[in-house]
Amino acid sequence: MAQADFPAKYKVEEVKKRKELLELPIASPHDKPIKVNIGPSHPAMHGTIKMVAELVGETIVNIDVEPGFLHRGFEKMMENHNYVTSLPYTDRLNYVSGFINNFGYVGTMEKMFGIEITERCAWLRTLFAELSRITDHYTCQAAICSELGAMTPFLYFMQARDYLWEHFNWATGARQTYSYARIGGLARDVSDDWLKKCKDILLSNIPLLKDIHGMLDKNRIFLDRLHGVGVISEEEAINAGITGPFLRSTGSNYDVRKAMPYLKYNELDWEVPTGKYGDNYDRYYVRMREIEESFKICMQCFERIPEGPINSDDYQAHLPDKEEVYNSIEGIINHFKIIIEGPRVPKGSIYNAVEGANGELGFFLVSDGSGSAYRLHVRAPSFLIMGTLDKIIIGHQLADIIPIFGTVNMVGGECDR
Amino acid sequence: MQNYWLLKDDLKDLFESFPAATYEEQFSQVSIRIPNTELEKVFDYLKDHKKFPMDMLTDVTVVDYLTSDYAEKPNVTGREEDLYSDNRFDVVYHFYSMKTNKRLRLITNCGGEQPELQSSYKWWTAANYMEREIFDMFGIKFKGHPDLRRILLYEEFEGFPLRKDYPTMGEQPRITLRNPEQNNGTS
Numbered sequence: 109m110a111q112a113d114f115p116a117k118y119k120v121e122e123v124k125k126r127k128e129l130l131e132l133p134i135a136s137p138h139d140k141p142i143k144v145n146i147g148p149s150h151p152a153m154h155g156t157i158k159m160v161a162e163l164v165g166e167t168i169v170n171i172d173v174e175p176g177f178l179h180r181g182f183e184k185m186m187e188n189h190n191y192v193t194s195l196p197y198t199d200r201l202n203y204v205s206g207f208i209n210n211f212g213y214v215g216t217m218e219k220m221f222g223i224e225i226t227e228r229c230a231w232l233r234t235l236f237a238e239l240s241r242i243t244d245h246y247t248c249q250a251a252i253c254s255e256l257g258a259m260t261p262f263l264y265f266m267q268a269r270d271y272l273w274e275h276f277n278w279a280t281g282a283r284q285t286y287s288y289a290r291i292g293g294l295a296r297d298v299s300d301d302w303l304k305k306c307k308d309i310l311l312s313n314i315p316l317l318k319d320i321h322g323m324l325d326k327n328r329i330f331l332d333r334l335h336g337v338g339v340i341s342e343e344e345a346i347n348a349g350i351t352g353p354f355l356r357s358t359g360s361n362y363d364v365r366k367a368m369p370y371l372k373y374n375e376l377d378w379e380v381p382t383g384k385y386g387d388n389y390d391r392y393y394v395r396m397r398e399i400e401e402s403f404k405i406c407m408q409c410f411e412r413i414p415e416g417p418i419n420s421d422d423y424q425a426h427l428p429d430k431e432e433v434y435n436s437i438e439g440i441i442n443h444f445k446i447i448i449e450g451p452r453v454p455k456g457s458i459y460n461a462v463e464g465a466n467g468e469l470g471f472f473l474v475s476d477g478s479g480s481a482y483r484l485h486v487r488a489p490s491f492l493i494m495g496t497l498d499k500i501i502i503g504h505q506l507a508d509i510i511p512i513f514g515t516v517n518m519v520g521g522e523c524d525r
Numbered sequence: 526m527q528n529y530w531l532l533k534d535d536l537k538d539l540f541e542s543f544p545a546a547t548y549e550e551q552f553s554q555v556s557i558r559i560p561n562t563e564l565e566k567v568f569d570y571l572k573d574h575k576k577f578p579m580d581m582l583t584d585v586t587v588v589d590y591l592t593s594d595y596a597e598k599p600n601v602t603g604r605e606e607d608l609y610s611d612n613r614f615d616v617v618y619h620f621y622s623m624k625t626n627k628r629l630r631l632i633t634n635c636g637g638e639q640p641e642l643q644s645s646y647k648w649w650t651a652a653n654y655m656e657r658e659i660f661d662m663f664g665i666k667f668k669g670h671p672d673l674r675r676i677l678l679y680e681e682f683e684g685f686p687l688r689k690d691y692p693t694m695g696e697q698p699r700i701t702l703r704n705p706e707q708n709n710g711t712s
Contacts, residue, residue: 181686184686346580348650349651350651360623367626368626457556459619459628461583472584495651
């Protein structure tokens with residue numbers, strides 16, 4: 109199934125009519141717009157963001173979206189730390205899918221060094237990236253549900269997500285901020301038991317997802333809040349630089365994993381789910397379908413992960429094994445150099461994109477040949493989505509902000525950097 | 526391996542239309558460098574390119590070359606010649622052509638005492654937040670941007686933090702309470 113089905117009548121025309129009404133002149137002094145502050149910390153908001161809405165009645169005539177409450181100078185920090193010690197900062201970009209950020213970041217340096225990662229490492233990275241995408245979509249969907257008052261699916265999603273997070277804890281030592289990638293490899297290997305248990309967890313999630321589909325897909329209350337609300341056309345979305353599930357909900361099939369395959373995505377059998385109308389419901393449904401596709405990819409990964417080393421033997425960037433560090437002078441020098449000075453990435457600039465959970469996550473790195481980045485810019489998908497949010501919201505009612513903001517999914521750590 | 530970047534052969538007509546453009550290839554990725562006076566024409570040209578219409582502006586960012594080997598006088602901070610050099614900033618645009626799956630990097634120079642550049646908002650609305658971020662972090666003004674103000678930092682912030690001459694341990698002055706009456710209770 110490439111496109112989501114629509115069980116109820118579609119309401120785009122109504123929304124358009126509403127937008128036309130806005131252009132009528134304001135008749136009475138009572139219709140003067142009033143300003144309402146929403147956020148930055150609000151129980152119904154999806155992240156730390158502030159919106160200043162101007163209302164006529166309950167209709168939003170103007171809105172100012174203000175991100176930046178989680179700004180911590182990520183790009184400046186990267187210029188002052190070496191490549192190895194700045195890895196943990198990348199976890200905190202999109203903190204619900206930390207693996208993807210990790211792999212995107214180290215992949216940038218690997219491309220510059222020309223390091224080929226081992227087969228097992230590439231397969232494991234693909235698996236972890238997809239698991240992480242699943243948890244990210246779970247979190248997003250759960251938040252939508254809870255914001256709309258649907259507590260049961262929220263708890264189901266959280267349950268499914270926490271099984272996976274606890275399982276990541278086993279592999280990496282952390283539930284959320286993993287720092288699992290290394291330039292040219294991974295921090296540590298996973299056991300066969302881990303993979304087997306992981307498969308069991310994914311299989312146990314399937315009935316939960318079925319229940320959630322049953323509860324939400326044709327739920328009248330849910331549909332009323334999502335159908336025909338927050339519509340954007342494909343052309344507008346592309347022009348606004350929107351990527352990820354949001355863009356795919358409008359009908360485009362752009363996915364970095366297909367457009368410029370990295371890791372093992374071109375060897376796997378999966379498809380890109382697309383929507384039709386670009387409204388809230390499509391965004392919800394595309395995410396649900398993407399979870400299924402990620403399941404498919406994970407299942408194939410379990411079959412195909414080969415035995416072998418996880419780290420490449422290229423020691424210009426990767427730390428040598430502990431055995432060598434303690435037993436040979438070359439090893440200890442190598443270790444010291446990489447930790448203190450950082451790996452000397454070749455001079456030049458590179459742009460490396462991976463498919464994050466919210467869209468194209470790009471790293472633009474300028475290296476001057478030293479151990480720390482001269483400039484590292486992160487192309488954050490949420491940030492561009494926030495740039496268009498005002499256009500989507502204007503013309504809707506105040507209460508529609510919540511589902512719209514929920515389904516576009518903004519992650520503060522990534523948006524504000 | 527398939528190449529996802531427009532190579533020199535694909536770009537012949539660009540070099541014919543813009544003789545000032547220079548070509549550079551690094552890590553099999555392509556950069557086109559163009560003087561900022563021609564920026565408007567290049568945007569027009571790229572947006573309506575016959576073969577590779579660049580319909581998505583993926584990324585806009587800036588690199589400050591004040592302290593690097595690339596600068597006219599490397600590793601010298603605070604010298605006026607460097608601070609106000611015309612080539613201090615590189616503004617980097619990444620374009621993506623959805624139909625043909627090709628990418629292009631466009632670099633232009635910027636600098637002077639009041640760095641200013643043509644905004645690309647007219648062509649791509651994606652530039653809205655990204656150019657605001659550049660204004661916030663580097664203090665480069667964009668002509669024709671509809672709403673140029675600080676975005677990630679607060680309005681009273683002094684200086685531009687991602688410039689190389691901004692101190693890492695710099696301190697900001699305390700700000701006074703804003704008057705809620707004045708801005709209608711918005712901030």
